[in-house]
Amino acid sequence: MFDFLQYSFIQNAFLASAFVAVIAAVVGYFLLIRGLTFAGHALSHIGFAGAAGAVLLGIDPVFGLLFFTILAGIGIGMLGRIIRERDVTIGIFLTLSLAFGILFLFLYKGYAEQAYSILFGTILGISSINVVITALFSFATLGVLLFLFRPLLFASFDPEVAEARGIPVKILGIIFLVLVAITVSMSVQVVGVLLIFTLLVGPAATAMRLVKSPYRTIGVAAILGVSYSWIGIAIAAQTNLPVSFFIATLSFGIYGFVRIFKPSFQK
């Protein structure tokens, strides 16, 4: 039954998805408390244009993703706090970038297959070099997040007092969105552009309903994210059905279960 574990593409998938699930859990927690989930959603769609553009140019899609999402992340960060009330601006911009994505893919001959993998992820097809790329970016993201942890938490909770205490709130906000951009780019390889919330928001939102302190929430979110990914890959390997379907179903199912049976912070 566990024969599938000896295949190198399965091992690659396990490794890469674990890295991605961990950074998505930490970044997802901050996205939720900063009320920026829509920006995360937007970045993934903007990344679609980047990935499609890279495919057209014959470059690895992950670089197109990184390039577009990081630029957009800096852009959204520069716009600052007003952005929270400006969903329309982001919304219009992300539709435009989807449109460019579809144009790039149309111009590229292998249209359907590439679109499918960018939209829904291809973790089982991840190459060894992409595992290394994922590992490097994940460690870097995690390192920066741990370094910024307390000021970022303080600034997310109460930006005004944080600024009065000398924290560079605005710069912190921009750096955070760059980290979101990297996380989104890595996550797209696993679950694709359309299912990004299954790793980015699902585990953190579920964890918040289970435990109270920030550290524990992030820990539980990481465990949930890695479990969803690994279970998803294992079932997909047995059934030949898409991995991201299982990851998304687990993410939704567990959240729904917790939501119904454990109202947040009931003690």
Add this chain to the structure above:
Amino acid sequence: MQKPIIELHRVSLILSGRTILQNIELTIYQGEFIAVLGPNGAGKSTLLKLLLGLYKPTSGEIKILGKDAKKGNGEIGYAPQHRTLEADLALRARDVVGFGLDGNHWGIGFPNKKRTDTINNALTEVDMLHLAEMPVGKLSGGEQQRLLIAQALLTDPKILLLDEPLSNLDITHAQSIISLISKIAKNRNITVLLVTHDVNPLLSETDRVLYMANTHSAIGKPEDVITSQELSKLYGSPIEVIHTKGRIFVIGEEM
């Protein structure tokens, strides 16, 4: 003579073309309890932000304990105008207070006994230790306010700036917050600036009131500042002040 803690000299502030403050002169001394009053938009919150260095004055000079006002000043504790905290923040009462201690330090920070003790002492000071593990979203407005005060006190400041700590509180809870602040201020000998809409609950505690209106300000004992004559001069339009049953009502003030 008491020691001046806050000094403003000819301070003006223009924000996006609008004059908020004009030639404000002000000296506040150590240990004073000052109620900051005035209509909406008179620049009460803005004044606090100037003291914190969040805004720079367009002209004039602001000295805090003899030094220029700047961000990151540990001598000032600040609790901004309160918004209701969401239930889903995944933060406990002690986490919120902890921000005051090391929220501005880099890195993840590890729990240790000294940190826990410091936070517990702060929680005890505002009578919140029994709710230390509660998620902040589950606490009442008054309880959340106490946490923000505890947080503001953790740098052991000489000055406490409180922006509308009494808003959304009923009279009983407002009274208990006021006596708490007053007790802390006396114990620690700190200067308090408290922005409020209604001076009445504060009349017995406040040393002086700072009344702000129409880009100007007046400071002094409540009975000297809150008079028909003084306020009419400040507003530049007729204002009537009525004293009845030990309470003060200002009539004709555009709210």
